[in-house]
Amino acid sequence: MxxxxxxxxxxxxxxxxxxxxxxxxxxxxxxxxxxxxxxxxxxxxxxxxxxxxxxxxxxxxxxxxxxxxxxxxxxxxxxxxxxxxxxxxxxxxxxxxxxxxxDNSILKNLMAMNSAEVTSSGNKVWSEKNCGIQKDITSAVAVLRDAYNHPFRSRVGKVCFGLVLMLTLTSIFTYALNAQSITRVRRSDEELRDIYENLRFSYYEGDYLDSANGINGGDDTNQTYIDRMSQLDDKGDVSSHGECGERSNSFSVKTEMYGMSRMHPVLWYIEVIVNSLLLIEFILRLCLSPKKFRFLTNPLNVCDILSIVAFIFVIYFDEDPSFFTHKYSKPILMLLGIVYTARVLRILRLAFYVDEMKILVFSLKSSFRMLSFLFICFMVFSVLFGFLMYSFELFSQDTFENVFISVWWALVTMSTVGYGDEYPKTPQGYVLGSVTTMFGIVLIAMPIAILSTNFNAYYCCYKLKVKALSCTMKPWDKQLEHKANRNISDTR
The missing domain is CATH 3.30.710.10 (Potassium Channel Kv1.1; Chain A)
Structure with a gap:
């Protein structure tokens, strides 16, 4: 058996x-x-x-x-x-x-989500030798560190967060106003004449006199003055000396607006004050950070540095109208505009103090591999449908001049944007366009489902984590602790 x-x-x-x-x-x-x-x-x-x-x-x-x-x-x-x-x-x-x-990795990421480089002031035990002014300074530093690491846990943190948010929004708003012609001030007559001379235009005498009269008090609106400048460009003969022959192709009405006008004094003072305060706030965060190199290499902090540097150059070039007549002013203006826009990312840095934003970042990281694969599929099928469309429309006279334009059409069609700048005009092109649209909808729907699933998983675990941390001590545990404290006091 x-x-x-x-x-x-x-x-x-x-x-x-x-x-x-x-x-x-x-x-x-x-x-x-x-x-x-x-x-x-x-x-x-x-x-x-x-x-x-x-x-x-x-x-x-x-x-x-x-x-x-x-x-x-x-x-x-x-x-x-x-x-x-x-x-x-x-x-x-x-x-x-x-x-x-x-997945344990979700819980591990969420448990490490609120870990800060510096411990809060409540966990700091001060030695008895720290007394007087030294102790006050140390306590103030600890309070500021805790306010920056956990802005919603203390009143000081909420006040600091609100001030930085207000300064950031003000900086973005003044940047948008500075790009409007109605908020800019026309430059002086001498500066405008210098711009004319630097551009080396051979204007007709009547046009130049009309322009001079407009400068000296004929029209005070910047837009009218810019329109007058555009008319002079159309009537005037561009000299072939040096780089001046490229002037009409290198400049537009928007760049002429910056060259012929300057920032309004009120906006100038607001920009200087706000960016100076943000610079002070950046230096304060740098001083409070225990790991300076890690702080300076953070992408969002790098954007802060670039926006501050770009602001200094923008203020300098705005006061120097001769810069706008230089042949390299166009790429420099474009680069400064891109870097200057980095100030908008300050809002993103503030958003990282919210737990939901961190959950979104973890969800994107966990979906990175699948999203990369779908992106590659999207590009491959865009090239495939673009090549097919070029072949289908090969005998059409006024559609898809080359393969690159047809691939561009496939991209905007599969993404369901559909600019309408290029479209098929043959029956076989209509059929392929319909197939391309339906295939693009299917490809776009998949990453949305993946992101929503991962975000839901992280958010559910986050709610469980919050509930677990809030229930670390049960009611009977509190009763036992109270009874133990009472017994100790009785023995004393």
Missing amino acids: DEKIKFNIRGTMFVTRKSTIENLVPSRLSRLTTDSNEYEKNTDEYFYDRNPSYFNWILDIHSSGEIHVPSWMCPTRALQELEFWEISCKVQSCCWKTLYEN
Whole structure:
């Protein structure tokens, strides 16, 4: 007859047959003998200091040779039990979701989400030798660090966050106003004449006199003056000396607006004050940071530095109208505009203090591999449909001059933007355009589903984390603590 084997799992007795544990090879139980360290001769049983609730499940795996995971079981603990008992058979597909649905990396990221480089002032224990002014300074530094690391935990942090947000929004608003012609002030007559001379235009005498009269008081509006300048460009003969022949192609009405006018004095003072305060705030954060190099290499902090540097150059060039007549002014203006716009990213830096923003970043990181694959598929099919459209419209006279334009059409069609600048005009082109549109909708829908799923998983874990941290001490724990404190006070 088949021999029976006894197992003592923390006082709970389990009895099974030897053929049951030998049914699954290899495993820890299949190698048991009377010479094993777990065997006790006095009681003729094997003792393990394990949870008996899981051992019944381990015996079921040995008897069936398959891994089925109950819904009540913790996935992490189930994997630990399988590792301890050295069970290597495959998990059945019906239990994949139960065992692998919960990803520990999500919880680890969320637990590290609020970790700051500097500990808060409440956790700091001050030594007795810190006294007087030194102690006050140290306490103030700790309060400011805590305010920057956790702005919503203290009144000081909320005030600092509100001030920085107000300054950032003001800086963005003044930047937008500075790009409007109605908020700019026309330059002086001498500066405008210098611009005319530097551009070396050979105007007709009547046009130049009309322009001079307009400068000296004819029209005070900047837009009228800019229109007059454009008319002079159309009527005047561009000299072929030097770089002046390229002037009409290099400049537009918008760049002429910056050259012929300057920033309004009120906006100038607001810009200087706001950016000076933001510079002071940046220096303060740099001084409070314990890791200066890591702080300076942070992408958002680099954007702050670039926006401050760009502001200085913008103020300098705005006061120097001769810069706008230089042949390299166009690429420099474009570069300054791009860098100057980096101030908008300050809002993004402030948004990272909100936990929901951090959850979104973690969701994007976890979806990066799949999103990259979908992006590659999107580009490949854009080229494919673009080449096909070029071939279908090959005999059409006024559509898709080259392959690059057809690929551009495929990009805007698959993304459902549809500028309408290029479109097919043949029956076969209409059919391919319909297929391209439907295929683009399917490709765009997939990354949205992936992002929403990952964000939902992170957000659910985040809510569980918040609930777990708020319930660290249960009501009966508080009662026991109160009773213990009362007993200590009675003994004193």
